[in-house]
Amino acid sequence: MAYWNGWRHGWPRRKKDCVGRWVRLRGRLVNGFFAIPKGTLMEIKSPAGGGFGLTGKACECCRLQASIGRVFPMDLDLLPEGFDPNRSDVAPEEDDRG
C-alpha cells in the first residue's frame, strides 16, 4: 500500500478506518466514462492504490450509481462520523458552476 499521510489532515490514522465514511468531492472527477460533479457525496468503499474507491448514492430516477477508484484525500472533504446522506439538513451543498 502506498504511504498514507491523510491522518495529518484530520483523517483517521489507519487508512482502513476510513472505509464507510462519507466524503464530498472538492472538484469535478473525470474518468473514461463520466464526470462526477463537484460537491457530490460519496462513500468510501475501499482503500485503492494510494487513494480510495468511492461509490455514490444511486440516482432516484434512473438508478445509475457513480463509482470511481484511486481518489486521493486531497480531492475530498471528509464528512463527520455518523454523517447520513439521506438527511438533507446535514448534507453540505456545493455550487458547481465554476
Ligand SMILES: [Zn+2]
Ligand atoms: Zn437519474
